[in-house]
Amino acid sequence: MQPSTYLWRTLPLALLLMVMQAFQLFKSTDDSFWDLWTRLLPGYSSSPVVLVTIDEKTLSEYGRISSWDRRLYVQALDHLQEAGATAIGLDVLFPERSPQDREFIAALKKPNVVLADAEIFGQRVPRHPDLKNANYGAILLNTSSGNIARTFQTRYTFASDGRTYPGFAAQLVEASGTAVRPSEVPQYLSYNAPPGQGFLRLSFSDVIAGNFRYGDVQNRIVLIGVTAGGLERDQVLSPFSQGWLGNPLPIAGVEAQATAVHTLLQGGFTSPHPMTLAVLSALILLLIACTQVRGRVVVVLTAFLIFAQGMLFQEGLILPTTALLLAVVGGLLLRLVFAFADVQQGINAQLKRLSAQFNGDRPFLGNPLKRLELLREIEEKLAQERQRLQVLLDNVDAPMFLAGADGKITLQNPSSLRLLGEDPELQDLKEHFDVPDLAEGIDRVLSGESSYEALSENGLITLRPLGTGGLVGSVTPTNHFTHLLEQHDQQAAAIVHDFRSPLTSIMGFAQFMEADATPEQKEILGIMLSEARRIADLIDDFLMVSRSRAAILDMREVDLAALIRRAAAVAAPMFTEKHMVLQLDLPRTVFVEIDDRAMTRALLNLLSNAVKYSSPFSEVTVQLRMQDEEVLLSVQDHGVGLSPEDQQRLFGRFFRSSNPAIQEVKGTGLGLHTVKELIKAHGGEIWVDSELGMGSTFTIHLPLKETVLVPELV
Structure with missing residues (x-):
């Protein structure tokens, strides 16, 4: 099938997946994954939040909450303020007046005290008439599948009046001195531990009496709320359960609010917009199902999604997994179905073609026995x-x-x-x-x-x-190929050698005619001499390589440092013409056993290349040094540089780089090949270190026999 066929068959499924994710039809499955994540990862860590619980002990000592003298709250708040609590939140509602309100109202209007603001079944719980301007925060939590509290917001819109109010947890964190960005985007609650284990707890009765360690409260956020059962119970369901298949464990409302505060302080997670994830899932399904991806590509794609989740995790974002898993698995299944369809279609087409070939114009019979017989005949042929x-x-x-x-x-x-x-x-x-x-x-x-x-x-x-x-x-074996190559080189050397005599005559006649020539003629004769000298240099390179391969080099002890200075003097006009600087970093003398003509030719070739492929006013450095049992000679330029691919083939015969900056310069591709052959004949090596746009460094390694090194005098 054509790729367009794959696309049209997969597109409806991709659109269906996108719609289902956009309308959050996978929400319950994503919630189950989050619950599993919450159960596997929690580990108790010290939290800057402390719970003051109205527990059974408090109720047995003071009776039902509705009958309390509100000065009990004043005493508790005074003790907590004295202990150094940074912010105090009361997850208790006070909708009506009381005879003890004068001191009570003064205590609750302090800037670091936050009161609960609530809405029950769409009806607003009234605020205390004298505390309407106090610091309030909405104590709502978002419950989803299974009526489990999984997310909260830093800002809520009440259905009763359509107005937005800051969240209870956000107000507490703000009161403690930490800024919070108000948003109605849900954040996942980062449960510190299973219910009853995540926070330090103090009994409200002990706080009223002052029977607690002030150090447990100092510089911490304190939440006061009900944890007792019975009529006073204030509970929601948590993602934790008794065993893997048990019912969700309840958690006190004040502890859930403490979890929200802990999340804001320690960092929590949000999820991308459902539509963003819907489009991403549809694209992944189309990519896997409609392109010729291999298993390795799917592994890379999966690894990328895991890596992306890791990066988003650092930024506080988490990707719901259901739609993404369906996209990957569904794409693979569709690709498998399409592959089987392609194979079946291909087999049928081949059998029809072969049937027509073997049976003439008789129509192809789809009988399975006929197919087997035809396949057997094909296998034999x-x-x-x-x-x-x-x-x-x-x-x-x-x-x-x-x-x-x-x-x-x-x-x-x-x-x-x-x-x-x-x-x-x-x-x-x-x-x-x-x-x-x-x-x-x-x-x-x-x-x-x-x-x-x-x-x-x-x-x-x-x-x-x-x-x-x-x-x-x-494969033409090396010995046979080498023999042919040697014969070719010998014949070529003989022919090239015969070129020297007529070339010398041409250069002599040109120089003789130059004395009486007109300016226009002198220009033409100058071009002739320049090209003739270039051909002479090529002939010298070729013959020098032939001599090195025939092992007829004139090896003797030579001062390599002096040789480099002579070569630099010969190359000086080239550097002067381009306003370049040649820097020599040499000892006074270094004696090695070499063929001075061959080594001079190799060095001049390197210097010539450095000038050709470098910008005017740049610098070329020649350095000579000893290392272990070797002499190292390097030529460094700051020219156009070489790509890694060109460096691998640089010393091959007739190689020319495809780099436009190099192609602009005339050359035959023999210069560096000549250098390599000459150095190789000396038992040495040459290599290049280069980077495009940064220049190149050619380094020659020559073996030492008996070498005398005299440092340069300052």
Whole structure:
């Protein structure tokens, strides 16, 4: 099926998933996940919140709350204020007047005291007539599936009058000196521990009498509320339960409010807007179901979602999981269904084609027995063709192999088996040959763009595309290829050597004619001389490499520091022309055994490249130093630099970078290859450290035999 078919079949399901998430139809499942999260993660930690509980002990001592002398509250508040409580909240309603209100009202109007403001079944609970301007906070909590208190808000809108009021917990935190952003976006309650275990508790009767440690209250937020049962009971349900399948455990309303205060102080979580999550879920479903993603991509996508949740977790956001899980699982199931449909469609098409091929114009019969018979006949013909191909490969001396569209070897002759082996874990071509651009070459061949050749330690690799997909490859062994290459180099060296005599004559005639030439003629003759010298340099490089390969270098003890100074003097006009600075960091003398002509040629090539590919007014540094048993010679520039891909192929013969800044400069791609061959003939190594736009450093390592080093005098 075409990708558009996948899209049209998946789009209705994606829209359905988006609508269901937008209307929060998965809310109960998400709540169950949150409850599980709450049960697994809580661990008691010290909280800056203290509960003063109106418990059974208080009721047995003072009787029912409605009959209390309100001066008891005044005594409790005075003791708590004296102990240093930063804020005090009363989760108790006082809708009517009392004879003891004078002292009571004065105590409750203090700025760090917060009173409860409530609405029951859509009806506003009246405030005390004399306390209408006191500090109030709405004690509402949000309950969802199972009537469990899971979220709260820092601001509420009362249904009775349509006005918004700050939340009880938010007012307490503000009264303690910590700013809170008012919002009606629900925040999840971060339960510190199961009910009855999360906060320090003091009996209200002990606080009235002053029988408590003041240090337990100092610099903390105190909430006063009812925890006793019976008629005075004030409870909601918590996410905790007795066992995994038990009923939710009740929690006192004042403890739930304390949990909200604890959440604001320690940090809690909110959830993105349902519509945002709905769109994200639909997109994930479409991505997995309608694109040719592999299992590895799904794993990466899942890992990304987990990583995104971790990052959002740090920002106080948490993603509800139900819609996302449905998107991932549903996408995988749909992809599996589509894959089976594609396979069935492909099999039917192939069988029809093969039936027409073998049976002429007779229509294809869908009878399963006919299918089996046809498949058996096809298998026999394929086996015969494979056997013929294997016989053909076996009679070829050079290693040959076939590879499929995935780049894995499917068939090879005995020579290839001896060279590459039969290890099933190494049947990928990229694992057999250590060639930097092999992967790119294989991709080009498999796409049918071109053939590919490269030299490896096993020989010359040649890859060509097959019309039916895949590729055919051969390996010309190293010894045979090297012999051919040596013959080629010898012939080329002889031909190039014969170029020198006529080239010398041309340069001599040009210089002779320059004396009596007109300005226009002198300009033309100057160009001729410049190009002739460039060709002469190329001839010298080629012959020098040929001499190094033939091991006929003139090795003798040479002062390398003096050689570098002479080379710098020769290269000075190039630097002067571009207003560049050549900095030498050398000892006075360093004696090594080298061919001075070959080493001078290598160094001049490096300096010439440094000038060509650097900006005017920049600096080039040549440094010579000793390290262990080696001499290190480096040439550092601040030019255009090289990409990692170019660095791998830089010293190859005729290599030229595709970088436009390098292509602007004339070159043959032989300079650095010459340097490498000359250094290699000395038993040394050369490599480059470079970064695009930052310049390059070429470092030569030469082995030491008997070396004398004299420091530069200051």
